[in-house]
Every structure is written in structure tokens, then in C-alpha cells.
Amino acid sequence: MGLTSKSMGMHALDNPFTIVKSQPDDIIIALAGNPNVGKSTVFNSLTGLNQHTGNWAGKTVTNAHGVFKKNSRNYILVDLPGAYSIFPHSAEEEVARDFICFGNPDAILIVCDATCLERNLNLVFQIIEVTPCVMLCINFMDEAKKKQIDINLPLLEQLLKIPVVSSSARNRSGLTDLTNQLVNFSASPRASYENPHILYPEPIETAIKIISSGLEHSFLSNINKRWIALKLLDYDDSLWNGITRHLHLNPLDDVSLLAACNEARKHIEQAGYTKESLRDELIRSIVKKSEQVYQQVVTQNTSSSCQRQKSLDKLLTNRVSGIPIMLSLLCLVFYLTITGANYPSKLLSSLLFGLESHLSKWFRYAGITEWIRGPLIDGAYRVLAWVVSVMLPPMAIFFPLFTLLEDFGYLPRVAFNLDHIFKKSCTCGKQCLSMWIVAICYTVSLTSLLINL
Numbered sequence: 001m002g003l004t005s006k007s008m009g010m011h012a013l014d015n016p017f018t019i020v021k022s023q024p025d026d027i028i029i030a031l032a033g034n035p036n037v038g039k040s041t042v043f044n045s046l047t048g049l050n051q052h053t054g055n056w057a058g059k060t061v062t063n064a065h066g067v068f069k070k071n072s073r074n075y076i077l078v079d080l081p082g083a084y085s086i087f088p089h090s091a092e093e094e095v096a097r098d099f100i101c102f103g104n105p106d107a108i109l110i111v112c113d114a115t116c117l118e119r120n121l122n123l124v125f126q127i128i129e130v131t132p133c134v135m136l137c138i139n140f141m142d143e144a145k146k147k148q149i150d151i152n153l154p155l156l157e158q159l160l161k162i163p164v165v166s167s168s169a170r171n172r173s174g175l176t177d178l179t180n181q182l183v184n185f186s187a188s189p190r191a192s193y194e195n196p197h198i199l200y201p202e203p204i205e206t207a208i209k210i211i212s213s214g215l216e217h218s219f220l221s222n223i224n225k226r227w228i229a230l231k232l233l234d235y236d237d238s239l240w241n242g243i244t245r246h247l248h249l250n251p252l253d254d255v256s257l258l259a260a261c262n263e264a265r266k267h268i269e270q271a272g273y274t275k276e277s278l279r280d281e282l283i284r285s286i287v288k289k290s291e292q293v294y295q296q297v298v299t300q301n302t303s304s305s306c307q308r309q310k311s312l313d314k315l316l317t318n319r320v321s322g323i324p325i326m327l328s329l330l331c332l333v334f335y336l337t338i339t340g341a342n343y344p345s346k347l348l349s350s351l352l353f354g355l356e357s358h359l360s361k362w363f364r365y366a367g368i369t370e371w372i373r374g375p376l377i378d379g380a381y382r383v384l385a386w387v388v389s390v391m392l393p394p395m396a397i398f399f400p401l402f403t404l405l406e407d408f409g410y411l412p413r414v415a416f417n418l419d420h421i422f423k424k425s426c427t428c429g430k431q432c433l434s435m436w437i438v439a440i441c442y443t444v445s446l447t448s449l450l451i452n453l
């Protein structure tokens, strides 16, 4: 699922930050965004590559690189795994966060889904806090139009103070404008960080100022000092592990910074914050800001079709009905695959095994010795005939059915329904999709094998 040597490059996992520039003035642009918002589709359209895309979250699991050329300059695009947050909860989110912080991109293009902008804005605000080199691409405009969602793009641009473009990447609409704006943006000087977008409650702001005073220079180039101060306050262990891993330094070796951190933490503890309530407050402030901006820029005409979609969503992800519907669909897919595969399986098997006796006769007629005929016909050919007649028909039925479920958008709902169960074994709901495929493939093959025996 996305992790092929063809789509990723053989050494993608060795060091996800190794980007070889063919010219010193090559521009590196990271493609970030929530899962399933069309990052890889934009990446493929701009670079002409074939990164895996599909209608479920978590297809891209590590960085993929590709290049497009404009005005004789190379623009290296890095397709990051989807992330809901840069407070990472999964390995893919950590890969995305680490590239934004340590990969030194010249610009970050955040791709958003126009049909659920409010949720997407949470990540946008988090990334804007890290670096000013951010541009926004509101994708899925075709779907937004269908759902009668209207987004005031000039106002959004004004509120976020970053360039915003719209696109429907699947139909390749808006991509020329995106490329032009991206090229202009990467060539323009960076905005400064005078006014932060999100202001936290007073004790947190004071604590940030205390740490910033001990943080004379940012040890992460391109990264906002205010954000580093916030992370120092937030005890973000995974970020510090990242700094040690990628930069081989420990910021807290600096005695004055350590003293500032201790003072700041004492200040917020006195204000009644614990480690957990501080994190909750940081997230709450971002969510509140996203909500405010969303309400200002988005208007939706809630037509009957939208209502129908919402009711369907409720039914499919409901605690009571979600799992039974999922199991029934799984059984239906299984039933259609097995019964549907029976006829072509029988046909293929009689065809291939009928051919076997003719081949055997021909080998004997041609005087080929038994020790060549036996392994070739009774061994290799017979195994191949079994595999083709048993496996091919069920797979040819199962995968199109699975694709239909994917295109109807049912698979992300399955992942959502199973997330809390999978979390108990320290994984996430997305895992169930690959498990579905493996389980059905095995069951179908075994059943077909038993039926055909």
C-alpha cells in the first residue's frame, strides 16, 4: 500500500530527509495535510510520478520525492504522510512532523479538503506556528460544489496571511494556477512572525516569553522561536527525541535555557496547569481558532442531499449499527466472491487440466524423456494451473468489489468504527483495511481450494 520501491525509491526508508539537489538553487517543497486530502494526487499531477493514491486514510506512510521544472529551475516535491496533527500520534505523523521541522523545506504546501475545512484548519494553524513558509491548497473543490459548500478564498487568505489556491486535483483543475503561485511563493522573501495567529491564555503566553528570553537563537533554522518555546513548555518528548536523533544536540544543555524553562514551568504550575491540562489548553486554543475562521469563511446550503449524506454517515458510524453493517457487508463481499468465482474457476480448471493431458501426450509423442516431462507437466504446469484456476477468479471479483467500497467512501468509515478496538493493541483503525484484504484473500483461496479439491 504505497510502500513500493517504484513509488518511494529504493532507499526512501533509509533516511527520509536525504534529498539530493541536482542544482544548488533547487527548491524543496513539502506537501503536508490531513490524510486522504489528495496530497499524492497533487504530487503525481505536478511531478508526473505514480505515487499510490486511494480513498482511505494512511496510504502514504513515508516521504516520496519527485521533481518538476519551471523557468529552468528544479522544484523538488516531497509527498509527506497524512497527519491530523503535529503532536504526533502515529509513526506516519512523526515522519511528517520531523520533515517539517528538520527537513529544511523551502516551502510547505498544505493541502486541505474543502468539504471538511474546519478539521483541516487545525493542522494549518499548527504548521503556521512552526514556520512562515506555508502556502495553502484547498482541494476537493468539485466535491464542495456538489455539497453546496462555498469558501470565501480571499477572506481565508486575508485571515491566514498566506497564499491560498483552490483545486480539484483528480480532474487536474486549478493545478496550473497552483504551480504558478507555488513558484512565485518559493521565490518571494519570507514573511516575518510579528503577530502570532493563536494567542493562548495569559499564563501560557507569559511562560512562552520567559522561555523565548533564554532562547537567543533558534537552533532549528526556518523554525519559529515562539513555537520552540511552546514545545519546551509542553514537554514534547517525541520532538526532543527528534532533535537528538536528527541534530545530535540537546537544547537543554544550555544552562540559561534550562533555567528559563524551569521558571516558565513553575509559572504555569502556579497558574494551575498540569502537563495534561496544558496540552489540552494548547489544543483547545487551536481548535477554537479553526472554528472561528471556518465560521467566517465557509457557508453551506444544507440541501436535502447533504442531509441524506449526514444521516447515512450517522448510520454507518453509529456504535449500534456500524459494526453489524460492516460485518454484513464483509459477509456479502465474501459470499459474492466465493459463489461468483465458482463458475469461472471450474471453467478455467477444466480448460487448463484438459490442456495438461494434451501437453503430456505431445511430450510423449515428441519422445521427450520422462524425467523432463514429469517435473515440467506434472509439477510446474499442474501447480500453475491450480493457482490460476483457484486464485484468479476470486481475486478478479474481490478487488473490484473492494474498489467499489473504497470509491463509495465506506473504507474510512470502517477504519473509524474499528479505531477504538485496534487502539487496544497499540495500533489504529486504518490497519483493519490491510487485515481485511489479507483475511479475505486467505479465506477465499482456502475455500476455493477446498471446493475445487
Ligand SMILES: Nc1nc2c(ncn2[C@@H]2O[C@H](COP(=O)(O)OP(=O)(O)OP(=O)(O)O)[C@@H](O)[C@H]2O)c(=O)[nH]1
Pocket (backbone or CB within 6 Å): 033, 034, 035, 036, 037, 038, 039, 040, 041, 042, 052, 053, 054, 055, 056, 057, 058, 059, 060, 061, 081, 082, 083, 139, 140, 141, 142, 143, 167, 168, 169, 170, 171
Ligand atoms: N473528488 C475528488 N477526489 C479527489 C481529489 N483529489 C484527490 N481525490 C481522490 O481522493 C483520494 C485520496 O487521494 P490521495 O492523493 O491518495 O490522498 P493523500 O492525501 O495522499 O492520502 P494519504 O497518503 O493517506 O495521506 C483518491 O481516491 C483521489 O483520487 C479532488 O480534487 N476531487
Ligand SMILES: [Mg+2]
Pocket (backbone or CB within 6 Å): 039, 040, 041, 052, 053, 059, 060, 079, 080, 081, 082
Ligand atoms: Mg498520499
